[in-house]
Amino acid sequence: MGRVVVIGATGHIGSYLVPRLVRAGHEVVAVSRGSRQPYFEAAEWASVERVAADRDAEEAAGTFGYRIAGLEPDAVVDLLCFTPESARHLVDALRPAKPLLLHCGTIWVHGRALRVPVTEDEPRTPFGPYGTGKARIEELLHRETRTGGVPAVVLHPGHITGPGWPVITPAGNLDPEVWRRLATGEPQALPDRGLGVLHHVHADDVAQAFELALTRPAAVGSSFHVVSAQAMTLRGLAAGAAAWFGREPVLEFVDPEEFERRYGPEHARATHEHTERSIAAGIGRAREVLGYSPRYSSLEALRESLRWLVDHGQVDVGGQAF
Template sequence: MSRVVVIGATGHTGSYLVPRLVRAGHEVVAVSRGERTAHQERPEWGAVERVVADRKDEDAAGTFAGRIADLRPDVVVDLICFTPDSARQLVDALRPSRPLLLHCGSIWVHGPALRVPLTEDEPRTPYGDYGLGKAAVEALLHRETLSGGVPSVVLHPGHISGPGRRAINPAGNMDADVWRRLAVGEPVALPALGMGVLNHVHADDVAQAFERAITRPAAIGSSFHVVAEQAMTSRGLATGVAAWFGRRAELELVDWPEFEERAGAEHAAVTREHIERGISASIERARSVLGYAPRYTSLEALHGSLTWMVANGQADVGGQAF
């Protein structure tokens, strides 16, 4: 088995990934800022070597990448790289030993979809700092692999959900009151005829894809979408959530100005950013090359998030059982 260094190990995806790697027999080094423990605290963490490092500060000082290389990894799983400069530092430090580098990208390397389901070969048209940064990192890593340098695999998750993380709600934003309204039967406003598409994925399914990529040499040099089996519309998600509470979703389909007035400018902006891409990402490549088999549907991933949010005081469902 391999010596695997996981950067961002106590974050949402890392909390699911690290125990998986230990169970698979890997020697695991968990790198994090040390500000929190994994929210999925399991016995496997007792077998993990822990390293405290603040990537932002150490990248600025030019020391972080060297620290990772000094850990002598066979595999590096990078869950928290957002800029090409950060990726370049890491690649330069790893080039002498050439471990396998797995990078967590995002389906937001895509802009508005022109064809669906969207494949990984679609031309990149990102926008916004996050999408632009992830697309630039992806391009850098693929160039590095093609040149004979550090071998890499890029995994592009959708909207990561499940216990331990607040989920994007059916309206496409983080307004916790949307969950309450669906639970108690109050009207919920949706723009774009409720047909905006959201592509969720459970964090454990993301972890599954990373685990499988470690042992799939054919994956090197490629990118893979990691999402639930099917994307869903806002209307479909709202209908499904309401059904958990034995209700029919009371949906009011409104135009964008009215939606902004009712949701507030901040929530409306997040909704627009999420649904205007219309991404329904294909997982055929991940299925055939990685053997990726998502366990959770979009609604199941949301159910896990909402259960956790209610238990941790981050959402109110009006006392309704679900």
């Protein structure tokens, strides 16, 4: 057991991870911006040291990494790093003490899938600022480990899902109307015959993987996918969601231009960004090295999320029970 500093502690993953770490006997320092509360209450938070930090401002001043190092961690879980410059600043500050560093990446380091399931050893071909930035961070951290610096582990989640926030729908975007259409039997259009692939993961399963990685020395220097056991196509997710309401989905397969005409450029762009990659990520390495075993399937994670959204008035399913 050790002293674990969690950066981004009250976000999607941290809200589940921090209570897990406390239950496992770790001393936890939760670093977050301002006084934001976690997504759900847990008694374990009462025993957590809370630290407020504005990462962007403190990095600009050159102080953030040294502040984290000054907390004297045995391990740092970084859930909030998006650029190589940010990662380098933290690593430079941690290097004298060399605590274990766990970084949250993304399956989007892979870019367009060529072979499925995609393994962690697939050559990196990311595109777009998010995936490209995360791939560069991954390379930086593994190089740091190889050269005897800060030991690091990189965990790559899929589309993080859970109660408390909007989630990627069976149409590959954040359009809340998708749920209503599937619940009420209205037509839902999909591009590419609905064969684009999404790989969801419940936030608690991501937290599980981070917890496991803290105590697996064999994980150091490696990357791991953290996703549900199976990816699903858009049409498969739509069928599963409609079945919650006792329906078959009414799907219309359209070209990208028609999809954008119906739902607008923002939702069409999000769908395209997801389906263009269509990553089905393998979890064999995470199972073998970490002992990772996802509790939730993609559909189970989505159903729990949708129930929360409906109960909190953020999604209308036309009064349908499920």
